Amino acid sequence: MSLNAAPKNENPIRVMVVDDSAVVRGLITRMLEAHADIKVVSSVGNGKMAVDSLARNEVEVVVLDIEMPVMDGLTALPKMLEIDKDIRVIMASTLTSRNADISLKALQAGAVDYIPKPSSSRELSGGQDFGTELIEKVHIHGEARRKAKGAPSVSVSRPRGIAPRPAAPLQPKPVKEVKLRPRSLKERPDIIAIGSSTGGPQALFNVLKGMHGKVRQPIVITQHMPATFTKILAEHINRMTGWPCQEASDGMLIQPGQVYLAPGDFHMTVEGNGPQKILKLNQNPPENFCRPAVDPMLRSVVASYGRKVLTVILTGMGSDGLKGGQVVVENGGDLIAQDEATSVVWGMPGAVAQAGICCAVLPLDDISSYVVKAASGGV
Secondary structure: OOOOOOOOOOOOEEEEEEOOOHHHHHHHHHHHHOOOOEEEEEEEOOHHHHHHHHHHOOOOEEEEEOOOOOOOHHHHHHHHHHHOOOOEEEEEEOOOHHHHHHHHHHHHHOOOEEEEOOOOHHHHHOOHHHHHHHHHHHHHHHHHHHHHHOOOOOOOOOOOOOOOOOOOOOOOOOOOOOOOOOOOOOOOOOEEEEEEOOOHHHHHHHHHHHHOOOOOOOEEEEEOOOOOHHHHHHHHHHHHHOOOEEEOOOOOEOOOOOEEEOOOOOEEEEEOOOOOOEEEEEOOOOEOOEOOOHHHHHHHHHHHHOOOEEEEEOOEOOOOOHHHHHHHHHOOOEEEEEOOOOOOOEOHHHHHHHOOOOOEEEOHHHHHHHHHHHHOOOO
16 A cells, blocks of 8 residues: 555545646545545546446546646536536636636536636646645535435545645534524614625525616625636626626725625725725635635624624634624624525535524525525514
């Protein structure tokens, strides 16, 4: 057994790696198979080969490149979902505006996640952060597939050769009963703050589309996403939901009826105690291993708006938003969360739900109507 080899697991997550570079396929395969709970059962060089291989092999998670000869990733994606509607597809692409746009289109077409890929094999081979993030995503989406199909879970063990990320648990275990608290905010909120991560783009499209034309408050959003992707996400929100959405810039004036999205690699906060409030950006250390992070946004919103804050925590890994959500509630604001059944990952919403600080825990399709009522002082 090699130094990086992991002890054999009898029930590993079965993965397909799709990339037109044999070198990249080999590097990704070695990263994944350094983990005891993951087995690469297929490694192919284009989308057509991936579709053909999926018809012959039992695969749970696919790591899918975008730009490939014969058939690209976006073309292959719906064909793969036709073969197996429960397959979990993670798009892997370099950080370009074009690839960010395609990755977001892939999420709308049925992919569950994306991961920014280093632009060269040298960066990839030395990219410990990429390997750690990829393993986390493969594991969480493999487990989600098994849960959906009623299949046995896998026991997690740490990969050798890749240092663990000291992050919060990916998905809080549902050991506590969710207890709702009464609504504190009896009047209209002055601002709506939304936090999301894995599965967030699709959830944001759903919620914002349902709120369009019915809410006048400004909306601030922190979605865990790298630079380049956030600019494209803002454009997609604008186009798909009808909301005027901007990637925030430092000093931007907050106005009613506008959506502001935290840019990748910057925390977005709110400043000002008078009638005019502005957005500020900073590169302070990551919180909850994220930048942008939800917690600093929520703390700043409370500092500027006091109790008149309505917060929504959508699908995502980890527990970002929990500490900030506690600040919202302690100061008289309200917080709602997406339920487990409709979340891609019930990490962030599960954390606030199980902490007992939510006044509602709702299916995704019910969140917009609840927010519309709360925004008008109802519910």
